[in-house]
Structures are given as C-alpha cells and as structure tokens.
Amino acid sequence: xxxxxxxxxxxxxxxxxxxxxxxxxxxxxxxxxxxxxxxxxxxxxxxxxxxxxxxxxxxxxxxxxxxxxxxxxxxxxxxxxxxxxxxxxxxxxxxxxxxxxxxxxxxxxxxxxxxxxxxxxxxxxxxxxxxxxxxxxxxxxxxxxxxxxxxxxxxxxxxxxxxxxxxxxxxxxxxxxxxxxxxxxxxxxxxxxxxxxxxxxxxxxxxxxxxxxxxxxxxxxxxxxxxxxxxxx
Amino acid sequence: xxxxxxxxxxxxxxxxxxxxxxxxxxxxxxxxxxxxxxxxxxxxxxxxxxxxxxxxxxxxxxxxxxxxxxxxxxxxxxxxxxxxxxxxxxxxxxxxxxxxxxxxxxxxxxxxxxxxxxxxxxxxxxxxxxxxxxxxxxxxxxxxxxxxxxxxxxxxxxxxxxxxxxxxxxxxxxxxxxxxxxxxxxxxxxxxxxxxxxxxxxxxxxxxxxxxxxxxxxxxxxxxxxxxxxxxxxxxxxxxxxxxxxxxxxxxxx
Numbered sequence: 001x002x003x004x005x006x007x008x009x010x011x012x013x014x015x016x017x018x019x020x021x022x023x024x025x026x027x028x029x030x031x032x033x034x035x036x037x038x039x040x041x042x043x044x045x046x047x048x049x050x051x052x053x054x055x056x057x058x059x060x061x062x063x064x065x066x067x068x069x070x071x072x073x074x075x076x077x078x079x080x081x082x083x084x085x086x087x088x089x090x091x092x093x094x095x096x097x098x099x100x101x102x103x104x105x106x107x108x109x110x111x112x113x114x115x116x117x118x119x120x121x122x123x124x125x126x127x128x129x130x131x132x133x134x135x136x137x138x139x140x141x142x143x144x145x146x147x148x149x150x151x152x153x154x155x156x157x158x159x160x161x162x163x164x165x166x167x168x169x170x171x172x173x174x175x176x177x178x179x180x181x182x183x184x185x186x187x188x189x190x191x192x193x194x195x196x197x198x199x200x201x202x203x204x205x206x207x208x209x210x211x212x213x214x215x216x217x218x219x220x221x222x223x224x225x226x227x228x229x230x231x232x233x
Numbered sequence: 234x235x236x237x238x239x240x241x242x243x244x245x246x247x248x249x250x251x252x253x254x255x256x257x258x259x260x261x262x263x264x265x266x267x268x269x270x271x272x273x274x275x276x277x278x279x280x281x282x283x284x285x286x287x288x289x290x291x292x293x294x295x296x297x298x299x300x301x302x303x304x305x306x307x308x309x310x311x312x313x314x315x316x317x318x319x320x321x322x323x324x325x326x327x328x329x330x331x332x333x334x335x336x337x338x339x340x341x342x343x344x345x346x347x348x349x350x351x352x353x354x355x356x357x358x359x360x361x362x363x364x365x366x367x368x369x370x371x372x373x374x375x376x377x378x379x380x381x382x383x384x385x386x387x388x389x390x391x392x393x394x395x396x397x398x399x400x401x402x403x404x405x406x407x408x409x410x411x412x413x414x415x416x417x418x419x420x421x422x423x424x425x426x427x428x429x430x431x432x433x434x435x436x437x438x439x440x441x442x443x444x445x446x447x448x449x450x451x452x453x454x455x456x457x458x459x460x461x462x463x464x465x466x467x468x469x470x471x472x473x474x475x476x477x478x479x480x481x482x483x484x485x486x487x
Contacts, residue, residue, distance in 0.1 A: 008307070014337060103321035110281055111335055112310030 001193055005121050008114040015122065022126035026088050030133055033087060034080055038071075038137040041079075042144030045070045050154035060155040064163020067145035069172075076137040077176045078224050081183040084133075085216035089191040092123060093212040096195030097205035105196070120192040130184035131177050138176070175231045182227060183220050190216045234259050235280065235391065235423055240289035242272075242279055249275045251447040252289070259390075260421045262414050262437045264428055267444035268469060276444065277393055277427045281315065282306065293391065311339045314384030314422075316413075318396040320376040322368040328379050329355070329364040335387045354382045358412060374405035378412070385416055392417065394426040398433060406430060410437050431470055434458065435479075443469070459483040 009015070049066040096119055099105050108115040142164065149155045155163075194212035198204055235257040242250040249272045257263040267273050278284045280291060282298060291298045293309060301309065322331050333351045336342055342350070355364065358378040368376055377397060384392055394413060398406035414437040417424040426433065434441060438455035443466050451463045458470060459480055471477045 010338070098324070102319055102324075103317045104323055106283065107315065107317060107321040107323075109283065110310065110313065110315045111338065112307050113338055 001116060001120070001196070002189070004114070005116040007117070008112075009117050009121075010113065018118070018122035019125050022122045023129060025091070026123065026126050027129045027133060030084060030087060031136065033083070034133055034137050035140050037083060038076065038080065038140040039144035041075060042067060042071055042141030043148030045075070045141070046145035046149040046160075047152060047154065050149060050152070060159045061163035061166060063149045063155045064145070064160035065166050066163075067142060067149070067160075068164050068168075071141035071145070072138055072172055072176050076134050076141055077179045077183065078220065080134060080137045081180070081187065081220050082217050084130075084187055085191075085220060086213050088187055089213050089216045090209040092188070092191035093195040093198075093209040094205055096120075096192055097198045097208050100196065100198055101201055101205060116196065119196070120188070123192060124185065124188040127184040127188045128181075130187070131180045134176070134180045175227075178231065179224060179227050182223050186216055186219050186223065190219060234294055235425070236290070236292040236295075237280070238290040238292075240276075240279060240291060241287050242275055242284055243287055249447050250279065250286070253444075253447075253449055254289075255442055255449060255452060257423050257425050257440065259423045260418055261439045262417050262424045262426060263440040263442065264426045264434055264438045265442045265444060266428060266434060266469070267450075269429075271444040272447040273427045273444055274395065277395060277425065280425065281313065281393060282310070311335075311387060312390040314387070314389035314392045316377070316380045316384050316392070316394040316397050318399050320368070320373075320380040322376060322379055322383070324368060327365050327367055328360065328371065331368065331379055332382045332386050334383065339387065350386060351382075354386045357385075357416075358382045373400050374402075374409065377401065377405075377409050381409070381412060381416070385420065385422075388420065389422060392422045392424040394424070394428075396428055396430075397426060398428065398430045403432065406432060407436065413437065431473075431476055434470065 010018070046063050046067045049063045050060075053060070053062060096105075099119070105115045105119075108118055146157070146160050149160045150157050191209075191212040194208045194215070195205075198208040237256070238254050240250055240253045241248065253276060265273050265276060275284060279286050286299070293312075296305070296309070298306070298309070323334065326334065329348075329351055332354055333347045336347045336350060340347075355361065358381055360375065360378050360382060363371055363375060363379075368379065371379070381397075384394075392413070397409055397413065401409060410433050413424060413426065416422065426437075428434070435455055435458075438458065441451075441453055441455065441458055442449055443451040443463075445465050451461060451466045453461065458466065460483075461467065467480075471480050
C-alpha cells in the first residue's frame with residue numbers, strides 16, 4: 001500500500017487542499033476531546049497520588065513529580081493515541097470504507113487518479129502535526145493536576161511546581177515525541193488500510209472500523225513497549 | 234470506436250469471459266445486456282482497464298490497450314467518462330465540485346474557466362439551482378444527472394454507464410436514457426451501457442450485445458431484437474407479459 005501510494009501523485013495544488021482538509025478533520029477536530037480528557041485525567045492522577053501518600057515523611061512535591069512523569073511519559077503520548085485510535089481511526093476507516101462500498105474509489109481509479117495517493121498520503125502528512133496535539137495534552141494534563149492538587153488542598157502551588165522540576169530529564173520529552181511520531185504513522189496507515197481494502201457493504205464498514213481500532217491499539221501498545229525498551233533502557 | 238477481439242478473463246479457475254469479440258462505434262449508444270452473472274460487469278470493467286484481461290485485444294480508436302505505456306494509459310483514462318450504478322459522487326463535495334473534479338485534477342484550467350465549463354455542463358443536463366448542494370441533498374435522478382455531467386465535463390471520447398437507470402422511476406429513467414443518447418450524438422462519443430432495463434433497450438439500443446455465460450449469444454439493433462428467434466434473447470428480453478404483447482404486436486405489424 002505504501003509503495004503504491006507514491007505512484008502517479010496528485011498534483012500539488014490539489015494535494016495542498018487535501019492536506020489542509022485532513023489537518024482540520026484529524027487534528028483540529030480532535031483537540032476538544034483531547035483537551036477535555038487530558039485536563040481531567042491529569043487531575044485524577046494528582047488526586048490518586050496524593051491519596052496514596054499516607055506516610056507523612058514523603059514530601060508533598062511528589063504529587064507534582066508523579067503527575068509530570070505519568071502525563072509526559074505515558075498518558076499523553078500513549079493513552080491519548082489509543083483514544084485517538086478510536087476517534088481518528090474509526091473516522092478514517094469508515095470514511096474510506098464508505099467510499100469503497102459506494103464505488104467512489106473505483107470512480108477515482110477510472111478517472112486515472114491514484115486513489116491511495118489521493119486518500120492516504122494527505123492523512124499521513126496531516127498527522128505530522130499530531131505531536132502538537134500531544135503537546136497540548138501534556139500541558140493540560142499537568143495543568144489539570146496542578147488545579148486538582150492545589151485547589152483540592154493536597155499540596156501548595158510551590159510544592160507542586162517544585163515537584164514538576166525535580167529530577168527533570170529533558171530527553172523524556174524527546175522520547176515522548178519520538179513515540180508520538182511513530183503512533184501518528186500507525187494512526188494514519190492502519191485504519192486507512194482497513195478502510196481501503198474492505199469488501200462488502202455498510203455492515204462491513206462498521207466491522208472494519210472495529211477491527212482497525214483493535215489493530216491500531218495493539219500496534220501502539222507493542223510499539224510503545226519496544227520504543228521504551230530501546231530509548232530508555 | 235472500441236474494438237474488442239477475442240477477450241478472455243478468468244478469476245481463479247472460473248472463466249468469466251470466454252472469447253468476446255465486438256465493436257462499439259462512435260456516436261452510437263451500445264447496450265450490453267444479459268442475466269446476472271453473465272459477465273457484463275466484468276466485461277465493462279475489462280474495457281475500463283479495471284480488470285486486466287488474460288487474452289485478446291481491446292483497441293480504442295486503433296490504440297491497443299495492452300500495448301500502451303503507463304503515460305498513454307493515463308491519457309486514455311482522461312478520455313473516458315464513467316457513470317456508476319450508484320452514481321459514485323463524492324459525498325464531501327458539492328454538485329459543482331463533483332462535476333469540476335476531473336477538470337481540477339487533469340487540466341491546467343483556471344478556476345474561472347472551470348466554473349464556466351461546469352456551469353455549461355450543469356445547464357446541459359438540466360441541473361439548475363443545485364450548484365452548492367451536496368449529493369445527499371438531491372434526488373436519485375438528479376444524482377444520475379450529476380454523474381453524467383461529471384462524466385462528460387472533460388469532453389470524453391468514450392462514455393461507460395453501469396446500470397444508469399437502476400433505482401429510478403420509469404419517467405426519470407427515460408429522461409436519463411434520452412440525455413445519454415443526446416450527448417452521445419452531440420459529442421460523437423462511443424457510449425457503452427451495461428443495463429438490465431428493457432425500456433432502455435427498446436428506447437436507445439442502437440447496438441445491443443447480449444451476453445450469456447461469458448459469450449456473446451446475440452447482437453443486433455433495437456429493431457432486430459423484436460424479430461430475433463434467438464431463444465435465449467427471447468426468454469430474457471420478453472420475460473414480462475407486457476413485452477411479450479409488444480413483440481407480438483410488432484411482429485403482427487400493428
């Protein structure tokens with residue numbers, strides 16, 4: 001599929017519009033749910049950490065530290081990507097799958113348009129902006145944790161911010177964004193594959209979306225494991 | 234003109250086309266008819282290059298498809314218009330964008346030139362006041378008109394229609410048939426229509442090719458189909474009482 005995608009590319013004036021449309025559909029339209037989930041999950045991480053710090057000798061700044069580590073290392077890149085496998089992935093599979101069952105892909109091919117290049121390539125390019133979504137998720141996750149910790153009375157603002165700064169390893173941010181780019185590629189290609197090569201009717205479009213979500217999630221988890229092993233060990 | 238010589242196509246062990254030879258002339262509406270499973274769709278898709286044939290030759294105005302380079306095939310595709318059974322309009326685009334799509338993709342026309350051509354074609358297929366509507370907002374008959382407009386907007390030399398009347402009421406079906414025939418004459422297009430609709434056969438069948446089990450069982454004109462004694466054609470075309478009566482009336486000179 002990837003090799004065929006680069007044959008007979010669509011002319012740039014058309015491709016530019018397709019990429020902008022995909023950025024709107026995949027990136028901008030995802031920001032709302034990402035912001036909402038990140039903010040509240042960040043808050044919950046802070047509260048859970050605080051409630052488990054029962055030993056008075058453990059400093060309260062650990063709430064900020066734990067929130068930062070959880071959000072930057074795993075929650076924002078990995079779990080937001082799994083949520084996006086459901087949101088973006090099902091959108092990609094169902095939109096391409098519907099085009100397949102309604103002969104729109106055949107129409108493109110008969111006209112001489114490389115349908116893979118027309119449909120899949122703009123999605124891959126648009127998802128180069130996916131790290132921006134994850135950056136927003138990181139910020140809001142930590143901000144949600146801050147508000148929950150400070151206004152919930154679990155730590156002072158100074159303690160929480162001190163925790164954010166403790167043993168900060170800048171490479172963790174790099175690691176998170178490397179993972180994010182790998183997940184972006186998986187998010188664009190696996191659902192596209194399941195939509196493009198599906199056969200059948202409306203029911204099969206639904207099934208393809210489900211299968212695409214499962215495989216995208218599985219690949220994200222496995223890739224996460226290997227990238228963590230390679231980059232952090 | 235499209236010349237088809239001894240075309241064969243099989244899927245696995247099953248031979249779907251078993252040596253088809255015929256000619257489709259420019260400026261003529263040619264209809265391919267036959268029962269479900271007779272190989273009509275595979276035949277049309279083979280003509281379109283969607284299926285690669287196993288044996289035989291397909292020539293477009295003397296240019297043999299199998300001997301063309303990729304660039305020549307791409308050029309040929311830009312000369313082909315296709316009306317799909319379900320119209321296959323792009324859901325995310327308006328009527329105007331759907332019709333202008335081939336021009337935007339394959340020509341260097343300016344936005345103004347594209348708009349002018351689209352407006353002309355929209356008027357030609359009687360689709361006024363639908364420019365900014367999405368396919369889901371218009372009726373099935375209008376969707377077919379949009380599909381025809383999209384197929385002819387780039388001045389094709391060849392027009393293929395797969396069941397253009399399916400799902401349409403008889404009156405709209407006749408309008409669509411007549412529109413296809415008018416456009417075929419007006420622009421001297423080689424038109425091949427895959428259909429089950431016997432009204433279309435009687436109305437616009439300047440050449441009729443009857444397929445049975447992957448072979449041409451009969452070919453002729455709409456006038457000849459009334460008088461044919463070919464049992465397979467008679468059984469297929471005159472399966473309804475209405476057509477039996479029409480045939481009897483024609484044969485008896487009434």
